[in-house]
Structure formats: C-alpha cells, structure tokens
Amino acid sequence: MNNTVLEPPYSKPYWLASEVGIWVCTLSFVYLLLGCALYLASFGKDKKKVTTEQKLLRICVFSSCFALARMVSDHTVAFVGWRNNTTCIRTVNVSTALYAPSIYSIYVFLWFRQNEFYSNPILKHLANKHLIRFSRVTILLLFIAGFAVTVLFQIPEVTGWDFKATPSGCIDVADIADIEALPTILVVITIVGQVALLGLLVYPILVTKKNQQQMTSSRSVTSPKVDRSRPLLQQAIVGRMRERGSVGMDAARKSSDVIDDVGSSDDDISHSELCWSEGESTDCESQAGDITMHGSTRGHRFTRRDGGSPAPRRVASLGSPKRIKVRKLRRTPRKSSMRKREQKLTILIKKVSILASICVASDVTATILQIMISLPELVYFFIFDVNLLINTVCVLLSFKQWRKIFFPRFTPPTPQPHDPPSSGGNTTNTHLPNHDPHGRNLDNVSIRSGLSTHTEMIVMSRSGTPEVHDVTRV
Helix, strand or coil: CCCCCCCCCCCCHHHHHHHHHHHHHHHHHHHHHHHHHHHHHCCCCCCCCCCHHHHHHHHHHHHHHHHHHHHHHHHHHHHCCCCCHHHHHHHHHHHHHHHHHHHHHHHHHHHHHHHHHHHCCCCHHHCCHHHHHHHHHHHHHHHHHHHHHHHHCCCHHHHCCCEEEECCEEEECCCHHHCCHHHHHHHHHHHHHHHHHHHHHHHHHHHHHHHHHHHHHHHHHHCCCCCCCCCHHHHHHHHHHHHHHHHHHHHHHHCCCCCCCCCCHHHHHHHHHHHHHCCCCCCCCHHHHHECCCCCECCCEEEECCCCCEEEECCCCCCCHHHHHHHHHHHHHHHHHHHHHHHHHHHHHHHHHHHHHHHHHHHHHHHHHHHHCCCCHHHHHHHHHHHHHHHHHHHHHCCCCHHHHHCCCCCCCCCCCCCCCCECCECCCCCCCCECCCCCEEEEEEEEECCCCCEEEEEECCCCCEEEEECCCC
16 A cells, blocks of 8 residues: 655645535534524423423434544545545545534434424324334434445455545546445435425425315316306395295295394395395385394385385395304304414425425535546545535424524523413502593403494593493494
8 A cells, every 4th residue: 555645735726615605514513503503492391391302402403513523534535535545545444434423314204304294283194104203214214324435435455435535535436337336226215215205295396286186177077057246135036046946036026024033044035035026116225234144134225005105114124144154253263273273284294395395406416526537536525415414404494493593593482471470369560551532441442343334442540440431333
C-alpha cells in the first residue's frame, strides 16, 4: 500500500466548493437541531402523555444528530483524507457508516406518518390485513437492505471499491466493471422499498378520488331536475301540486277563502297549495314573515269576498322558508364537521406525499450521480450531505406547526393568567369590568332570542340590576 504523503488540495476548486458547501450544511443542521429541540421542549416533560408529534420529532432529532456527526467526518475527509491511502479509507468508511442511520431515520419517520394516517378513523377501513402486511414488509425491507449496505460498504473485497489518496484527493480508482453485483442489488432493493413507502402514502388519495368520482356520477344519475330560478318554497309547493294532479288543484281553487287552523299534514299540503294557486291575491314568499314554527299565524292577510267584508286568510307553515332553514341547520353541523376533517386529512396526506416524493427523488439522483460520474469522494460527500438536508427539511415541513421549528422563539411564552380559585362559593373577578359609552357593564351580557324576529338583550347595569333592551332588527 502506497502511503506517500501528497500535496494538500486546499487550493483546488473542487475542494473549496465542497468544503464551503459542507459548512453550509453543517450550520443548517445546527439551526434545525436547535429548532427541533426548542419545539420539543415546548411540549413539557409529562412522560405519560407522549403524542405522536413528539415521537416523530424525536426521530428528527435523532437523524439530525447523526447528520451533524456525518458533517464532522466529512470535514475530516477534507483535511486528512488526502494524506495517504490509510487515512483515505478510514475517513470514507466512517462517513459512510454515519450516513446510514441519518438517512434511514427519515424513512422510519415517513413510515410512521403513513401508519398514523391509516390509524385515523376516516381511513381505518382501508387498513386491511394485506395492506398492514405490505407496510410491515416495506419497513423491514428498508431496514435489512440499509443495514446490509452499511456493513458491506466497509468491506472493499465485497464492494470492489479501491480508495486511494491521489493529487486530486481521496478517490475510488476502481473501474465500474469491477464493482460487485451484491451492493448494486442491495441499492436497488432500497430504492424499491422507498417507492413502496411512497405508494403507501399515495394510496389513500387514489381511493378517495375514485370514491368521489363514483359518488358524483351516481348523484348525477339519481338527482332530480330542480328549477333554480324559483325559490325553494315555491319549488316544494309546485312539486306537491304536480303529484296531486289537476284534480287536487281544481278542488283547492273551489275551497273556501277562510281556512281553518292547521290540523294535519294533509291540511298543511292543501293550505300550501291554495297559497300558491291563488298567487294573484297573495304570495307565499311574501308571507314567510307571518309564519311561525308551530303551525299557527301571527298575522292575517285579508282578501275581500264578492260584495262582502274582508275575511282573514291564514297561511299554513308547511313550506315556511324559516322552517326549511332551521331543519337544514339542525342536520348539517355533524356532516360539515366530518367533511372538514376529511378535507384536512386529505390535504395533509397530499402534502406528505409530495414531500416524500422529493425525498425519494433526491436519494435516487444522488445515487445515480455517484454511480455514473467519477469524482473525488469529498464531492460525493457534499452531494449526499445536500441530500440529507433536503430530506430533513421535507420531513420537518410535514409538521402542522413547522413554522415554530424553522423560526423558533428563543424566549419562553408567558403563562396565561388564571382566575383565583373560589372559596366559600364566592368567586372574585380580578380584571376591570368592561363598560359601554352609556356606563353599562358589558362583561355579563346574554342574548335571548326566539324563533321569531323579536330579540331582547339583557345588560347588567353598574348598580347590578338587569336592564332589558329591545334589539329587534327591522
């Protein structure tokens, strides 16, 4: 083995560019590690309540620590690795060994991310036994291949690599044809595991998109035609009139002008039909303000009979727009909240899938550059350090509060003041009361509103007596 000491490559362009780039990566990892540590400390020290976000953040801290150790080893390669063949081989092996835990921690993080998605009640139906087995095989494949690559890369007889110190630095002088097939196979297996992990992240998006398309097509086939030019009340009345037919309409026109109080659902339908069929004298939409929720009326519409006195005409409440609106509000909150949760989860899955795609693309690109282009080992180390930085930034961006990691607060947040505990059934309020311009205390304001348009507001005055104010909107 030739251990001749060579001239230092400090003035060469490749060395200067690589060393500057490695220093940038080193400082970046120091900053990210500090941000992760501060954000992790903000969760407190309660060991009984460890959230999934804390576990994932600890994986990022673990990966960043090994990445920093890798950067230190790369600086050793830059300043010592060029001296002789022995230092070249040893420094390269140390850097390669430190790279493995840092990069594979990223994929452990992504695996836990996809496992968290399938544990969500919204996507739990997708987590069948076949998918769970596939997921476990994927992470096991990544572990085995990564460990094998890390160990075998330390044995030149297995890899076929031949590192030597040259005037251009520490370089692998072996021909690409001399590289053994086993390391190449392990690298391919690792890439397949990465792509499989990416498929586990994308699978829920594909299934959700397919289900949405099926639901849209089924709705377009089964949904009736609706006349959007008419109000909802008129559409409902016209539809019921068409169902009853022309006979029901004729009978409705011949009925009395004075209608009794609503008693049954059939009466409600007939009243609504009369209201719409005699649109010349009345309008159902204009009478919506006179309808209560109990089937009675608050006001009367008068129609003059032929030669007679005006008679009150009551309007039924079946088709009241207010009632339709209240029913809609009663039914939609749970559905809307579930829909919002699904949308948030879908957005998060898409975000993580895109970030994971960037990680895989960066890994594959760095591997191809190492195989296809002959460069000094220091340049390769710089390329893989950039790859580590890209992967770390991507996984940190997958957190909901990623801004707190990238832009940490160096001062601890001030605790929120709390009211003192009550004793003897009496509570004291330490803050000053809030008053309006008229001197009334607005700290204790309650709104009393019924289903009608009449609204009252109860305001506590300075003397402590309640005052009732009418705030009805006209």
